[in-house]
Amino acid sequence: MATVDLRFSASPEHVRTARLVAAAVARRAGVDESVLDELRLAVGEACTRAVGLHKLHGLRTPVRVSLTEGEKTFSIEVGDDAPGSVPQQRDGDDDAGEETDELGLAVISGLVDDLEVAADAEGGRIRMSWPAAAAV
Amino acid sequence: MATVDLRFSASPEHVRTARLVAAAVARRAGVDESVLDELRLAVGEACTRAVGLHKLHGLRTPVRVSLTEGEKTFSIEVGDDAPGSVPQQRDGDDDAGEETDELGLAVISGLVDDLEVAADAEGGRIRMSWPAAAAV
Amino acid sequence: MDLSLSTRTVGDRTVVEVGGEIDVYTAPKLREQLVELVNEGNHHLVVDMERVDFLDSTGLGVLVGGLKRVRAQEGSLRLVCNQERILKIFRITGLTKVFPIHDSVDEAVAASD
Amino acid sequence: MDLSLSTRTVGDRTVVEVGGEIDVYTAPKLREQLVELVNEGNHHLVVDMERVDFLDSTGLGVLVGGLKRVRAQEGSLRLVCNQERILKIFRITGLTKVFPIHDSVDEAVAASD
Numbered sequence: 001m002a003t004v005d006l007r008f009s010a011s012p013e014h015v016r017t018a019r020l021v022a023a024a025v026a027r028r029a030g031v032d033e034s035v036l037d038e039l040r041l042a043v044g045e046a047c048t049r050a051v052g053l054h055k056l057h058g059l060r061t062p063v064r065v066s067l068t069e070g071e072k073t074f075s076i077e078v079g080d081d082a083p084g085s086v087p088q089q090r091d092g093d094d095d096a097g098e099e100t101d102e103l104g105l106a107v108i109s110g111l112v113d114d115l116e117v118a119a120d121a122e123g124g125r126i127r128m129s130w131p132a133a134a135a136v
Numbered sequence: 137m138a139t140v141d142l143r144f145s146a147s148p149e150h151v152r153t154a155r156l157v158a159a160a161v162a163r164r165a166g167v168d169e170s171v172l173d174e175l176r177l178a179v180g181e182a183c184t185r186a187v188g189l190h191k192l193h194g195l196r197t198p199v200r201v202s203l204t205e206g207e208k209t210f211s212i213e214v215g216d217d218a219p220g221s222v223p224q225q226r227d228g229d230d231d232a233g234e235e236t237d238e239l240g241l242a243v244i245s246g247l248v249d250d251l252e253v254a255a256d257a258e259g260g261r262i263r264m265s266w267p268a269a270a271a272v
Numbered sequence: 273m274d275l276s277l278s279t280r281t282v283g284d285r286t287v288v289e290v291g292g293e294i295d296v297y298t299a300p301k302l303r304e305q306l307v308e309l310v311n312e313g314n315h316h317l318v319v320d321m322e323r324v325d326f327l328d329s330t331g332l333g334v335l336v337g338g339l340k341r342v343r344a345q346e347g348s349l350r351l352v353c354n355q356e357r358i359l360k361i362f363r364i365t366g367l368t369k370v371f372p373i374h375d376s377v378d379e380a381v382a383a384s385d
Numbered sequence: 386m387d388l389s390l391s392t393r394t395v396g397d398r399t400v401v402e403v404g405g406e407i408d409v410y411t412a413p414k415l416r417e418q419l420v421e422l423v424n425e426g427n428h429h430l431v432v433d434m435e436r437v438d439f440l441d442s443t444g445l446g447v448l449v450g451g452l453k454r455v456r457a458q459e460g461s462l463r464l465v466c467n468q469e470r471i472l473k474i475f476r477i478t479g480l481t482k483v484f485p486i487h488d489s490v491d492e493a494v495a496a497s498d
């Protein structure tokens with residue numbers, strides 16, 4: 001079971017909430033202070049992407065964020081309900097949303113070493129984890 | 137559907153997370169700054185109570201917090217899975233847990249005007265709401 | 273903010289200065305501290321809450337427990353608190369009638385039991 | 386912190402000072418501001434990001450959009466940023482090659498296109 005589970009309606013303002021919660025729980029779980037900024041950014045990117053996909057597909061289901069404290073790692077999974085949402089390259093498409101989506105994944109890949117992006121007919125899933133020393 | 141939904145394993149440290157999230161989302165929803173301190177306290181009390189009940193009954197299911205932005209109100213519902221968890225008065229029982237539980241409900245009742253406490257075989261539910269001006 | 277605790281002696285009183293958040297997560301540390309002090313023979317306690325940012329019913333419960341403990345030793349437990357939002361929590365739970373609450377540590381230390 | 390925006394003119398350059406968080410929630414405000422400036426004929430923009438606390442890919446997208454817009458008018462868009470954690474986001478997305486990034490507003494204003 002996830003330690004903390006957050007669901008929010010696909011609206012940009014809640015991405016801030018997700019960043020806030022992820023950083024607070026990660027700190028408590030012993031994730032290094034120096035990594036928290038990047039973690040906050042990565043979670044925000046994953047949630048922003050999920051919100052965008054839900055809006056694109058007109059989905060009214062919530063975006064899901066699971067925060068799990070492991071023995072030595074802290075994991076975050078962001079799940080959406082958009083079918084086949086693994087990013088496709090489009091040629092020369094000047095669609096801002098699409099471009100931002102690619103930028104978002106570029107930021108996540110640049111920041112997170114332990115990353116897993118998956119998608120199927122049910123939806124997409126971005127899983128990220130960071131080392132965490134057990135809190136004193 | 138709730139705007140933001142939080143589930144956390146019944147552990148005291150997550151009560152802080154719940155307070156943090158509730159206050160952040162409430163602020164965004166236009167709940168008056170002057171009320172946020174009380175809202176934070178009330179949510180904390182409701183979650184503390186739920187965590188205590190889950191521990192008492194050895195439940196491994198998460199405690200649930202739903203934050204809902206209405207037209208003119210902001211509502212918070214805290215749900216537990218403890219059977220028949222409506223507080224019973226015990227006579228002269230010196231059990232600290234029980235006493236704290238009563239204090240917790242006293243704090244909530246003292247702070248929240250719009251309050252609903254319910255319980256059945258499935259679990260307990262504390263519903264609180266506050267006026268919220270639409271955010272600019 | 274986490275809980276901070278520091279203790280000093282003023283005459284026959286023991287002043288416990290508490291800072292930060294007293295909630296379900298940190299209250300056990302405060303309880304331990306109070307139990308230890310009483311076990312070591314400090315029966316007249318002054319709990320200085322001026323630097324407390326947050327107090328919930330778990331914290332109240334620990335203070336009530338401390339009071340019972342010192343009373344069993346014919347001792348006393350006095351609180352120092354000026355903050356309206358903290359005082360309010362004592363008021364709505366009726367605990368202002370149970371605890372002597374003072375404006376300053378000096379006043380609490382000077383009070384006779 | 387929410388987004389703050391203020392605009393001033395220095396010679397033929399328009400300096401947009403941005404503060405706070407540029408994210409999916411606030412980026413639309415920045416986009417509006419840039420679009421408006423370009424529509425009003427300000428084709429040489431300097432975006433001062435010294436007071437930006439947070440920047441995500443939505444913010445990057447808006448800046449890229451701004452760049453395309455001024456270039457269509459043979460204009461320029463220069464960034465001012467000294468903060469390592471913000472610069473890192475430009476680096477990992479390869480956008481340091483796309484934007485001229487300066488250490489100070491003076492330097493950006495003095496740069497010739």
Ligand SMILES: Nc1ncnc2c1ncn2[C@@H]1O[C@H](COP(=O)(O)OP(=O)(O)O)[C@@H](O)[C@H]1O
Nearest residue numbers: 013014016017018020160161163164271386387
């Ligand atoms: N949904 C939210 N979740 C978490 N924090 C939030 C949320 N909305 C706002 N905040 C935080 O609350 C504070 C005030 O929000 P702000 O965006 O400045 O409000 P406003 O839009 O009314 O100016 C900021 O610190 C901001 O980061």
Ligand SMILES: Nc1ncnc2c1ncn2[C@@H]1O[C@H](COP(=O)(O)OP(=O)(O)O)[C@@H](O)[C@H]1O
Nearest residue numbers: 024025027028135136149150152153156273274
């Ligand atoms: N689970 C949590 N959710 C939200 N905020 C938290 C959580 N844990 C800690 N914090 C906040 O993080 C900060 C540091 O936590 P603190 O309890 O002082 O850490 P430590 O126990 O390591 O001293 C404080 O501002 C505290 O309120």
